[in-house]
Amino acid sequence: MATAMKLLLLLVCSYHSLLAHARHGPSYRVLATGSLSPDAVCTELKAILPSSGSGTTIPLHHRHGPCSPRPSKEMPTLEEMLRRDQLRAGYIQRMFSGATNGTRDNRAQQSEATVPSTLGSSLDTLEYVITVGIGSPAATQTILIDTGSDVSWVQCKPCPECHSQVDALFDPSSSSTYSSFSCDSAACAQLGEEGNPGCSSSQQCQYTVHYADGSSATATYSSDTLTLGSHTISGFQFGCSHAKSGHDDLTDGLMGLGGGPQSLVSQTAGTFGTAFSYCLPPTPASTGFLTLGAASGGADFVTTPMIRNDRIPAYYQVALEAIVVDGTQLDVPPSVFSGGSLMDSGTVVTKLPPTAYSALSSAFRAGMAQYPPAQGQGILDTCFDFGGGGVPSVPPVSLVFAGGAVINLDVDGIMLGNCLAFTANEDDNSLSIIGNVQQRTFEVLYDVGQSTVGFRAGAC
Numbered sequence: 257m258a259t260a261m262k263l264l265l266l267l268v269c270s271y272h273s274l275l276a277h278a279r280h281g282p283s284y285r286v287l288a289t290g291s292l293s294p295d296a297v298c299t300e301l302k303a304i305l306p307s308s309g310s311g312t313t314i315p316l317h318h319r320h321g322p323c324s325p326r327p328s329k330e331m332p333t334l335e336e337m338l339r340r341d342q343l344r345a346g347y348i349q350r351m352f353s354g355a356t357n358g359t360r361d362n363r364a365q366q367s368e369a370t371v372p373s374t375l376g377s378s379l380d381t382l383e384y385v386i387t388v389g390i391g392s393p394a395a396t397q398t399i400l401i402d403t404g405s406d407v408s409w410v411q412c413k414p415c416p417e418c419h420s421q422v423d424a425l426f427d428p429s430s431s432s433t434y435s436s437f438s439c440d441s442a443a444c445a446q447l448g449e450e451g452n453p454g455c456s457s458s459q460q461c462q463y464t465v466h467y468a469d470g471s472s473a474t475a476t477y478s479s480d481t482l483t484l485g486s487h488t489i490s491g492f493q494f495g496c497s498h499a500k501s502g503h504d505d506l507t508d509g510l511m512g513l514g515g516g517p518q519s520l521v522s523q524t525a526g527t528f529g530t531a532f533s534y535c536l537p538p539t540p541a542s543t544g545f546l547t548l549g550a551a552s553g554g555a556d557f558v559t560t561p562m563i564r565n566d567r568i569p570a571y572y573q574v575a576l577e578a579i580v581v582d583g584t585q586l587d588v589p590p591s592v593f594s595g596g597s598l599m600d601s602g603t604v605v606t607k608l609p610p611t612a613y614s615a616l617s618s619a620f621r622a623g624m625a626q627y628p629p630a631q632g633q634g635i636l637d638t639c640f641d642f643g644g645g646g647v648p649s650v651p652p653v654s655l656v657f658a659g660g661a662v663i664n665l666d667v668d669g670i671m672l673g674n675c676l677a678f679t680a681n682e683d684d685n686s687l688s689i690i691g692n693v694q695q696r697t698f699e700v701l702y703d704v705g706q707s708t709v710g711f712r713a714g715a716c
Contacts, residue, residue: 334673338634341604345689348404348598349607351568352687384536384601384692385507386546389483390494391431397508398422401534401546403601403702406516406570407447407463409475409495410509417499421508428496434480436496437461443493444477446517463495474499484548489524513546513601514570515704524548530704534601535716538668538696544716552703557710560657562702563596572599572702574709575658576688579612581619582651588612597688599700599709605636605677607689613680616653620676623651636675655694663711666697 387398390410397410398421411418413427428434437443437460444461454462461477475495482492497509512519513532521532528549537544563573576597579586592611608616617638621629627640627648642648650671654664671677677693701710 335634337604338636341691342635344404345603345607348571348600348603348689349681349687352565352571352596352598384534384544386511388511390426390480390492391428392433392481393431394481394483395426395430396423397426399509399511400507401511401513401601403513403572403599404570405510405512405602406514406519406522407495408493408510408512408518408520409497412476412496412498415498418497420506422506423508426496426508428478428480431480433490434478436476436478437493443479447477487527489527492520492523493518512570513702515564515572516569519570521548521702521704531701531706533699533701533710535699536601536692536696537716538666542716547699550699550701550703552701552706552708554712556712557699557701558661558663559701559703559708559710560659560661562704562707562709564707572709573597574599574690576655576690577658578656579608579616580652580654580656580662581616582623584619585656586612586615586619588615592684593688595685595687597690599690599695599702601692601695603689603691604693605672605679606691606694607681607686608678609684609686609688610680610682611684612688613678616678617676620651620653630674633673633675635679636672636677638676638678639674642674655690657709661711663698664713665694666713669694669696669698 385398385400387396389395390397399408399410410426411421413425413429415425418425428436439455439459439461441461444463447461447463456462456476462475463477464474475497477493478496479491479493482489482494494509513521513534516522521530531550531552532546532548533550534546535544560574563575565571565573574597576593577590578593579588588611592609595609620638624640627642630639630641632639640648650667652664653670654662656662669677672693677691681688697714697716699710699712699715701708701712703710
């Protein structure tokens, strides 16, 4: 009890200390030049891995960045990436409309495996990718990670109409441990109506999953050995896709990190437990990590309760309660955030209720008065002209969550290019979404067993 009281007092003091900054004048953060243009030199920055580190780390590189063995000069436009981002956010918000809070799943943590993640805007998206091995012998696959998806998949031979990808198509016939599920198997039945499971002419279980950005994947539900760093997982269930998805993004597939039974987290719970974490890197030339069996917080973490929904088990919710700009809490009624908030690795910029976004935009503009306004980009409308020379700086922004958890956003988590990386929902009743830009450089811990979400600053 005494320890709990000390931690509570520490959180309260930290929060009031943050608000007190307003009495001591502005405290601006320098915006790294790498936030505004691609990095020219491979820095190979090493991630600060979790302290419980019994896992394995594999370095990864941005496909367009200077560390890539085959860097590409073709970058998708910011407008196109934000257009897809808006489609995803709208889809998620419609799913949550009218939903009620559900129960939690509780399992013990057992061990740990760590795999780095790296910014994947070079793959025509601002999502993040990891590299894993599938099959025996292991075939390298570069795949997206997504906390809003459960079913994992890769493109497989034969697939004459599959989109181009960075690695060779996975060939099931070359793996000694590959097998497909039959139509009457329990694994096929577990996909449920949402996956539209069906049968092939050879009685193999097939399904179609529709994703939030409008893309889809049709695949044969299968199992094979999954390699995560130095760890191997036997009988990992995933989709072997033989049909083109809705868009071309050069990735080999997707790894679902959601809370449903088909996700990587659920399938490996017997080995690693149900706690996992990731750190999304700040720039294309730096590295982050994905950890299974992550330690359940510590002195370096601030935590907030996790909220789950039985009707939508894939998603992890939290309660955003306030926003602080340059040490001053925005004058926004708590009821504005009553629609709830979602942590999502696949959404790019944070979506806020209009009342909250308007207050944030106004306060941020006031703190950026030294820079002339610039034309908006896509859904981003709080933008600035940094063409006058010198190194731009921005006022600090902090998010306050239930339980007193305050996270001071990294400067790379505030701006996207020359624009504030936040936007407004359609109305104040809509679900807020904490996007991956705001999560950059934090180790974000999802401890399903303890029903908490934690944040550790400066982890990568």
